[in-house]
Amino acid sequence: MKAAVLEGVGKLRFRDDYPVPQIGGTEVLIRVEACGLCATDIKMYKGEYTGRLPVVAGHEFTGVVENIGGGVKNIRPGDRVVVDPNESCCACADCKTARSTFCRDMAAYGVFTDGGFAQYAKADERGVYKIPDSLPPAAACFVEPVSCAVRGIDRAHIKAGDTVAVLGAGTMGQLLIQLAANSGAARVVSIDPLGWKLELSKAHGATDTVDASATDTQAKVAEITGGRGADVVFEAVGSVQAFETALALAARGGTVVQFGFAPEGARAQIVPFEILSKELTIAGSWLNPYTFERAIKALASGIVTTQRLITDRLPLGELEQGIQKAMRRPEGFIKAVVFPDLQE
Numbered sequence: 001m002k003a004a005v006l007e008g009v010g011k012l013r014f015r016d017d018y019p020v021p022q023i024g025g026t027e028v029l030i031r032v033e034a035c036g037l038c039a040t041d042i043k044m045y046k047g048e049y050t051g052r053l054p055v056v057a058g059h060e061f062t063g064v065v066e067n068i069g070g071g072v073k074n075i076r077p078g079d080r081v082v083v084d085p086n087e088s089c090c091a092c093a094d095c096k097t098a099r100s101t102f103c104r105d106m107a108a109y110g111v112f113t114d115g116g117f118a119q120y121a122k123a124d125e126r127g128v129y130k131i132p133d134s135l136p137p138a139a140a141c142f143v144e145p146v147s148c149a150v151r152g153i154d155r156a157h158i159k160a161g162d163t164v165a166v167l168g169a170g171t172m173g174q175l176l177i178q179l180a181a182n183s184g185a186a187r188v189v190s191i192d193p194l195g196w197k198l199e200l201s202k203a204h205g206a207t208d209t210v211d212a213s214a215t216d217t218q219a220k221v222a223e224i225t226g227g228r229g230a231d232v233v234f235e236a237v238g239s240v241q242a243f244e245t246a247l248a249l250a251a252r253g254g255t256v257v258q259f260g261f262a263p264e265g266a267r268a269q270i271v272p273f274e275i276l277s278k279e280l281t282i283a284g285s286w287l288n289p290y291t292f293e294r295a296i297k298a299l300a301s302g303i304v305t306t307q308r309l310i311t312d313r314l315p316l317g318e319l320e321q322g323i324q325k326a327m328r329r330p331e332g333f334i335k336a337v338v339f340p341d342l343q344e
């Protein structure tokens with residue numbers, strides 16, 4: 001089969017002789033219809049995040065079930081499905097105490113196990129979810145990122161009438177904006193240095209936008225909120241500076257959700273007095289425990305849309321060009337999706 005194999009740092013090889021995965025037991029063979037290119041794939045390509053090498057990367061995939069192992073109970077050939085790459089072991093102490101997000105034995109499709117940048121992928125039934133026909137492949141490959149955003153929303157505890165600020169208007173920022181706008185927030189403030197991304201934020205439900213390149217972000221958010229600050233602030237950039245800004249933007253009694261993938265080991269400056277005197281809650285949001293079903297429903301119902309987030313549609317053979325483009329981040333680029341059957 002055709003597959004894009006990450007063989008080493010910066011070494012992606014397109015192969016048309018890669019073996020189709022063998023299945024047995026509770027495993028499911030899936031013909032991949034679409035697989036999103038995520039920042040994690042790019043981090044692996046650049047060597048900033050290590051999984052197993054060589055590996056077929058890509059963890060945001062959807063497709064049609066081609067075959068099932070003898071032990072599979074709930075999935076049938078022909079089912080349209082998505083796969084939770086963070087399928088946990090269900091057996092460790094964390095899994096058994098409803099904290100599967102900390103499971104040390106996850107499948108990690110596309111990182112430690114072959115993923116979706118191929119014509120076929122396999123997964124254990126445990127991580128396979130059926131999707132409705134109303135969800136086309138281009139939207140279904142967003143279930144995984146949406147499931148992570150749903151976790152972020154859960155961690156934020158948004159109350160009706162709240163003002164929610166979202167730092168960063170990339171793919172994840174845009175998903176958080178849409179979910180926040182549907183979670184009772186009266187105002188959703190999108191903050192980013194790029195004007196064209198802020199326009200997209202408005203289309204996705206942001207009531208206010210702040211151009212971080214032109215204005216004093218804190219002063220502008222104070223102006224929007226009558227001096228109070230935001231009840232909930234999402235850091236969806238993944239930088240130390242954005243985390244520090246997030247703390248400054250939060251209202252008294254507010255919640256800051258660290259959602260962006262900050263570099264491991266990076267340290268931020270914080271003022272403990274501000275945390276106690278403002279009674280701030282700082283919440284981390286890690287992966288997507290128990291949120292896959294809700295992500296499917298959020299996408300199928302249309303409260304989250306993805307049409308304007310897919311800016312590049314690629315055949316498998318052009319994945320590397322897609323990665324290069326994602327690293328350059330030219331104007332207008334949000335997210336690339338690979339369609340293995342797309343004609344080159």
Ligand SMILES: [Zn+2]
Pocket residue numbers: 038039040059060144145
């Ligand atoms: Zn991802």
Ligand SMILES: [Zn+2]
Pocket residue numbers: 088089090091092093094095100103104105
């Ligand atoms: Zn576990």
